[in-house]
Amino acid sequence: MEEVKNVGFGGATVGTEPFQFHPKDKLLIKAHIGFAFVALGVGALAGVLQTLQRTGVIDLPTSLGYYQLLTLHGVSLALVFTTFFIIGFLFSGVAKTAGGELSVRERMWGWIGFWLMLGGTLLALIAIGTNDASVLYTFYAPMQASPLFYTGLAGLVVGSWSSSVTIFSAFRRWRRAHPGESSPLFAYMAVATMILWDICTIGVALEVVVQLIPWSLGWVERVDVSLSRTLFWYFGHALVYFWLLPAYIYWYVNVPRLIKGKIFSNSLPRLTFILFILYSIPVGLHHQFNEPGVDSFWKFVQTVLTFFVVIPSFMTAFSILATFELAGRSQGGKGLFGWITKLPYKDVRFLAPFLGMLLFVPGGIGGIINASYQLNQVVHNTLWVTGHFHLTLGSSVVLTFFGISYMLIPVLTGRKLTRAVNYLGILQSFVWVIGMAFMSGGMHAVGLLGEPRRISYTTYGDAPITQAWLPYRQAIALGGGILFTAIILFLIIAIYLWLFAPKAEQVNEYPIGEVDADQQKPPYFLERWSIWIGVAVGLILFAYTAPFVQMFIHPAPGALPMRTW
Amino acid sequence: MDVPRYERLWLWFGIVTLLIFLVVTGVMAFSMDIHPANGMHKTAAPEQVLATAPFDQPGVYPLGNNEYEVVMVAQAFRFLPETPTVPVGATVHFRVTSPDVVHGIAIPQTNVNMMVVPGHVTDFTYTFKEPGEYLLLCNEYCGVGHHVMMGKLLVQ
Numbered sequence: 125m126e127e128v129k130n131v132g133f134g135g136a137t138v139g140t141e142p143f144q145f146h147p148k149d150k151l152l153i154k155a156h157i158g159f160a161f162v163a164l165g166v167g168a169l170a171g172v173l174q175t176l177q178r179t180g181v182i183d184l185p186t187s188l189g190y191y192q193l194l195t196l197h198g199v200s201l202a203l204v205f206t207t208f209f210i211i212g213f214l215f216s217g218v219a220k221t222a223g224g225e226l227s228v229r230e231r232m233w234g235w236i237g238f239w240l241m242l243g244g245t246l247l248a249l250i251a252i253g254t255n256d257a258s259v260l261y262t263f264y265a266p267m268q269a270s271p272l273f274y275t276g277l278a279g280l281v282v283g284s285w286s287s288s289v290t291i292f293s294a295f296r297r298w299r300r301a302h303p304g305e306s307s308p309l310f311a312y313m314a315v316a317t318m319i320l321w322d323i324c325t326i327g328v329a330l331e332v333v334v335q336l337i338p339w340s341l342g343w344v345e346r347v348d349v350s351l352s353r354t355l356f357w358y359f360g361h362a363l364v365y366f367w368l369l370p371a372y373i374y375w376y377v378n379v380p381r382l383i384k385g386k387i388f389s390n391s392l393p394r395l396t397f398i399l400f401i402l403y404s405i406p407v408g409l410h411h412q413f414n415e416p417g418v419d420s421f422w423k424f425v426q427t428v429l430t431f432f433v434v435i436p437s438f439m440t441a442f443s444i445l446a447t448f449e450l451a452g453r454s455q456g457g458k459g460l461f462g463w464i465t466k467l468p469y470k471d472v473r474f475l476a477p478f479l480g481m482l483l484f485v486p487g488g489i490g491g492i493i494n495a496s497y498q499l500n501q502v503v504h505n506t507l508w509v510t511g512h513f514h515l516t517l518g519s520s521v522v523l524t525f526f527g528i529s530y531m532l533i534p535v536l537t538g539r540k541l542t543r544a545v546n547y548l549g550i551l552q553s554f555v556w557v558i559g560m561a562f563m564s565g566g567m568h569a570v571g572l573l574g575e576p577r578r579i580s581y582t583t584y585g586d587a588p589i590t591q592a593w594l595p596y597r598q599a600i601a602l603g604g605g606i607l608f609t610a611i612i613l614f615l616i617i618a619i620y621l622w623l624f625a626p627k628a629e630q631v632n633e634y635p636i637g638e639v640d641a642d643q644q645k646p647p648y649f650l651e652r653w654s655i656w657i658g659v660a661v662g663l664i665l666f667a668y669t670a671p672f673v674q675m676f677i678h679p680a681p682g683a684l685p686m687r688t689w
Numbered sequence: 690m691d692v693p694r695y696e697r698l699w700l701w702f703g704i705v706t707l708l709i710f711l712v713v714t715g716v717m718a719f720s721m722d723i724h725p726a727n728g729m730h731k732t733a734a735p736e737q738v739l740a741t742a743p744f745d746q747p748g749v750y751p752l753g754n755n756e757y758e759v760v761m762v763a764q765a766f767r768f769l770p771e772t773p774t775v776p777v778g779a780t781v782h783f784r785v786t787s788p789d790v791v792h793g794i795a796i797p798q799t800n801v802n803m804m805v806v807p808g809h810v811t812d813f814t815y816t817f818k819e820p821g822e823y824l825l826l827c828n829e830y831c832g833v834g835h836h837v838m839m840g841k842l843l844v845q
């Protein structure tokens with residue numbers, strides 16, 4: 125194997141000798157990824173059942189409520205699957221790049237996190253299963269779920285804080301051992317992702333621990349609904365970047381290696397992630413445009429801050445395409461677009477995230493529409509919004525997670541991603557895209573015709589307008605069925621790779637790209653987390669102080685608990 | 690930090706697009722006064738809504754000058770009044786609150802789209818230019834009857 129220098133990647137044993145995870149790291153990563161797949165299966169089953177119910181294809185037995193299934197779908201996929209998968213993936217890249225393995229103490233924090241998250245998830249699932257928490261994954265007060273549900277969610281969040289300690293401490297350990305060197309890009313990005321996560325989850329933790337748990341236990345009679353919603357959305361928007369950033373890490377750091385290219389720049393990706401920390405949190409009010417209790421001026425201020433996400437998004441698009449172009453040219457791609465033909469489309473580890481990148485273009489444009497202060501009025505709480513986040517989370521992110529799984533499982537199990545399984549994975553990815561085209565496309569269209577999200581099957585007393593919705597509902601049902609097929613196929617492949625695939629003759633490489641040799645060392649200020657956390661807190665205080673102060677000075681009368689399901 | 694030339698051009702393109710978007714929404718908001726639904730006036734405690742004016746008598750009230758106030762209550766799982774009627778071309782001020790959980794009011798094919806949060810009154814002003822019978826529905830999950838929560842708005 126050729127000798128490759130560690131350019132800007134100290135600690136990452138890129139291409140010099142076969143790398144294998146420490147068995148104890150393997151176990152930790154496998155636990156996270158494995159449970160993520162369980163949540164994926166549960167969430168997908170709930171998803172397809174509720175889709176077929178809401179589009180009028182099936183009639184659920186009365187013992188199984190539509191809104192109960194919808195809660196299960198949202199909680200399993202948006203909160204549980206994503207969090208477990210992301211933390212497992214981040215652990216893998218951090219273990220690999222920050223010295224090759226985690227320390228004993230780092231593993232301990234990781235396991236504490238795992239068990240807290242697992243326990244929390246099980247509590248929440250029990251409450252959903254007994255129909256005591258059919259409040260959807262946004263759990264808006266004053267609908268009151270069982271205390272089990274809120275306690276479970278708190279466990280999930282607190283557990284993830286413990287996992288972030290693992291990542292921070294691995295990063296610090298590497299930095300101490302390599303004074304003056306620029307940090308490994310993967311570990312840097314993982315730290316940025318967890319900083320974002322820790323800052324944003326403070327909002328939902330306050331909502332759940334200070335407001336909802338005491339209230340659901342009956343210690344407090346009333347709840348301030350506006351305050352709880354604002355705390356939720358302080359978290360809720362950054363949540364979508366918490367899903368997106370790990371996909372970006374794979375695009376920025378892992379994919380360049382898969383396409384035999386180099387990372388285009390060592391500084392700009394870091395700057396991108398810093399911008400995401402700054403502009404992901406002080407923007408939550410754009411989920412509350414149409415509601416009372418928040419001053420219009422501050423809604424507008426947060427619109428402005430939301431739009432700044434255009435800049436890191438443009439930077440990412442440029443960097444990724446530049447990496448692709450350089451890789452394609454270095455492999456003989458000629459002319460303006462010849463490089464496009466040189467990319468390894470037949471490698472599912474590349475193809476799945478590549479399809480996700482393509483779908484991110486309409487996804488991102490839809491997001492800009494939703495964030496537009498006035499335009500939001502047209503689409504708010506319609507199926508358009510559901511269509512939107514099934515393109516971003518459900519396509520860009522999930523397709524990338526498919527690619528990560530096809531890469532990571534063989535590395536962890538020492539089994540081989542055989543030709544046949546690789547092609548099956550390609551098929552699975554395309555089935556997913558086709559399903560999503562029907563489902564998300566139908567949702568976008570029918571949303572513009574006014575069909576609300578989050579409703580069970582209804583024709584509103586045969587209101588004439590619902591006639592226009594019917595063909596789109598059929599497309600959504602068809603798409604939902606295709607997507608479920610793709611998930612089953614994915615889980616079959618994942619289980620095969622995990623347990624049954626032939627052992628690989630050589631060690632499977634964990635792909636980590638290297639930075640182009642003539643790139644400069646990133647400026648030191650990008651490594652100074654305290655500065656950026658300070659700026660982020662400053663922006664959050666600027667954007668949120670006045671709305672919160674208004675809620676405390678003129679609090680709305682609190683609401684009594686309700687159980688309306 | 691070195692930013693390649695083409696990337697700088699691309700970023701300027703992004704920044705200029707961003708500024709155009711912001712100027713457009715800003716002008717619409719602050720010189721044309723187009724805002725989403727809002728409301729900073731408080732009501733009484735949610736459970737007293739139905740006994741407190743004006744929500745003890747939901748309905749359509751003329752304000753003169755071709756303006757009307759539509760006082761509505763969104764509750765699990767119905768709207769009061771169920772069939773408000775307003776004249777075509779009139780300026781209609783909605784005032785809505787909830788005695789129980791969070792609801793929404795949307796009128797498909799119009800820009801009427803409000804969140805109804807217990808404890809607050811949502812205000813929104815709209816002019817219906819076409820006569821007809823409009824479907825009025827709840828678009829925020831409010832419980833087991835959420836999908837049957839509806840009304841009709843008659844524009845005559």
Ligand SMILES: [Cu+2]
Pocket residue numbers: 763764765766791792793827828829830831835838
């Ligand atoms: Cu409702």
